[in-house]
Amino acid sequence: MLGLIVDGFLMGWPVFALLVGYFMYCQTSISDPEMKKRLQFKTMIAMLTGLMLFMAISNYSTNFHGESRLLPVSLVMITTLCFIMGLYFTNLAALFKIGGFMFFVAAALSGYGNWLPQVEGGFPPPVVKLDFQSMSAQQLADEGEKIIFGGLGQSKVQGAIGKGQCPLCHGFQQGFLSERAPNLFDVPARASTRLDEPNYHKGNPEARPSVQKEAFPGSGTAENAQEYIAESHACPNCYVVPGFGVKGSNDTESPMPRIHKPPISLSMGELAAVDTWIYIREGKEAPAYDEIVASYEKFIPEADRITVTAEEEEGGAAGGVLATGEEPVNEIFMKAACVACHTIPGIEGATGKVGPKLVEGTNAPKRIKDSSYKGHAKSVREYITESILDPSAYVVTDYPDNQMPKDFGKKLSAGAVNKIVNYLSQLQEGKEPPPVE
């Protein structure tokens, strides 16, 4: 609280100086004692409310990116000061009261937003170079599970969604109600029976009632179960399971996107991994990698195939990173080798002494205020980000400059930096470290 008052003073000192000047002016230049008393009282009120205003601003400015975003608290303080001002400055009473009421409503709504469970959308999935071709069937299946559900073992977690986004519409468990798209349980066995359904028109795509007859001119129809799976991924419109078409299209058009195209954009290797998981998870033998890839080549023209090489070219900022941001924060610290030089409370093995101890929740506010600090950070989070991306912006006393690598901006994804900042900003001297997530 005392810190907040000091911060408020430091932030609003020009305003207070003006008010003090005005107070002195009233003291010396106004002869009517009644008027003098009234104006002096009002100036005091203005000073009090001004202090509350700057405390409110300083409270929020240090918490802007923090875990405890206290905007509602600041707004309630401003609400109070508005009503106080409204009581004493009768000419502008209506404006102050309306303003105060609006601050109150905004504070309530902000508080509500902060009270609800906080869900943050992650960064776009990074492109990671994987050699699918040399993987065993189980390894391929594991990668497939990650693509569909976002992680190993996630297939049993309700609501888990990975890069493929399949569970948004499809059910995967036996008996699970799947209203938007067919349940994919037992699909390897069911696929071959689909080929014989009258609307499929095996070998005769021109007879299909669907809006798209073939994946591309001359691709033909599937001849076996694996080809059916590949065709339904590459050309969902070619055959629509009855009851699952776009509303009003009489099952001639599918709502499903082509999964080798944006926004999902699975590569040939990823498609093979997904299909392998579909077989392996039911204890069935999956076709060989080359066989699955060949089935997709039948339905995806060469120009549209995403290969590993193409991914690397398009990888851009995400290519060659040490950590993608999907890992838990302790793993990021390990991968980036922070633990070798720094002591980080709560991170196993992080006992390095080359660099300073990273209790940034305590250190950062002091360093920002340090007269020798020449960086641009205004908050704890900004300071940590700056220290990672530009370590020379501020060098802690007794530690040498140019020891820490300056290319973490290129080696860590934005998501990884964000996770590091989140964790370090919560570390405070003498307090328990937060849980590792």
Next chain:
Amino acid sequence: MGRLKFRMARKKILATSGLFAMGSMLLLPIFLALPALAGGGGGSAAGGPPPDVVAAQKAKAEAEGASAEEEKVEVGRDVYYKIEGPVVGGPAPKTEDSETFYPRYNFESRVLLWVANQQHLYYGSFVLAVPIFCMCIEFAGMVSKDKAMAKKYDQLAHDFIKISLTAYSLTAILGGILIFTFLTLYPAFFGYLSSIFRPVMHIYALMFVAESGCLYIYYYGWDKMTHGVMKWIHLSMSVVLNVIGTVLMFLANSWIAFMMSPAGIDEQGRYLGNIWHVLHTALWNPLNVHRILGNMAFGGGVVAAYAAYRFLSSKTDEERAHYDWMGYIAMSLGVAFLIPLPFAGYWLMREVYAYRQQMGITLMGGLLAWLFIIQATMIGILFLTTNYYLWQALGRMTGGERFQRYIKYLVFILVVGLLVFITPHTIVMSPAELKAMGGQQHPVLGNYGVMSAKNGGINAIIMTTVLSFIWYQRGNRVPAVKWARLGNTFMICFFTVAQLNNVWLAVYGYFIPANVRIGLSVPQVAGTLSCLFFMTPLNLAMLKGARQLGPIKWGKISPRSQYALIMLATAFTWMMGLMGYIRSSVRLFWHVNEVMRDNSPWAYTHTIGFAANIISFNVLFFWISILFVFWLGTLGMKSPVTAAAKEPVAGAPVPQPAAGH
């Protein structure tokens, strides 16, 4: 006598035709868009390139003659219309996280752009909505038989446009700031969008010039064009002003619609030479309709807040009477456009699902689903506040007190309806939360929040609001028609049956499968709309020649009611910020959905708390600035009541702004 009747009839015909003409002109852009909707909206169903593309290709081929065979025109396939067209633009830039593509200050660029955009949008919506109100109110004044009322309506319309004029220059300044923010922080993205929209960018700028010209003539010509044909010309100026404003807004909407559901380009983002396809994307028309209605509700809220501010700072009873009436009219207009807004929203969401199912699921059942819980709460707040204002307004009518004892029952229905309406059924959770709760549905609450029950909740709220409005209309009047008893009985039965039907269907929904349950919303909504569209006119018919218990004492309303108006205005503004955030966030990490990827360090979706804070900041920034504008406006303003008193109209009850509702 006969001649007088003829004159009156002629005036009525003229007035009705005028209204029809105004409405037609206002809706012209939508009608123009319809044929193309039918032709191209189906996407893959439309076969072959459009005639203009064919003609362009043909003409080019002829001009190049024999060399055309050698230099083949590159052809791209439209990502939405699925037809081919000549490639006439470069691909969307592939950006990366660097200063070249994303130059930045020491702050999150996305938040800066968010604030700049939102402020421009608030002011833009306000200055586009207010002229529509002015047009309606000026027209009402012109066709009014009561000269005193006509004068009052005219003065009110003039007051409205005066507020809008001050905000107009701020809108232009904020537009400039927005462009600079785009150019400095997102140059690659803005450059790409500009290259796509180049054919219409100058039209957009010219529209601004036309809008300003019309607005100034309309405002400054007010006192010069007061009678006869000149007044009609003045009114037609407002029609032209609104048509230009609407087209302007449609053009601005096309940018965001393109970002969500691009068309007119190929997979690499290369422009295919048909600007109509770029404008007329899958979501353009639903967005247009939704925004028109939203702007009107928002504009009503802002004017109501202005009236509340003037009411609270009034020094005389006359001023209070005038601003009480102004607040009531503005609130009624705002709420009138709020009621169809959910239907326009439903259409928009349906089109989102039709365009990309994943996008719809991300909105309603995925990452952004919690924000819809906030939206539901906001809708509840808006209706509760509207009801509160109407109950307070009963206080200014002699006889209004006879309804006071029933209000507690309405409060009960409203609160229960709201609680049911905001209870979620399935929610997005982390695995840890899922484990803690033991499933995706809460063991107790999960049983309650199904769609039919939620629909039941909101329909109960709307029906109660209709009932409050009917009571308000009856505040100082008692029906005197012969069939009053029968009418009342019919009305009570109608409301009871509609409410029972609503509750019964809400409960019945628990016993049938989810896909069947969805269909229950139709009879539920039908009941509510029937109450609105049949009972309100029936009530008005019953009040013809009604026995007056006393006059409406304008200005004799509690100050609390004015805070209800301010609450409405703040809630409208907050909800607009929230829905805009949801609409924009659904693109996730795409600048242009599936075409141009966002590779900036801010390509993730913020938490709800952070978003709520920025929305609050935007709302307060807007309100602080506009309250300042209001205050500035009062400095040189003479009291409207004093001004009116200087020009007395025969038979005008000066202190009373309007006798009717």
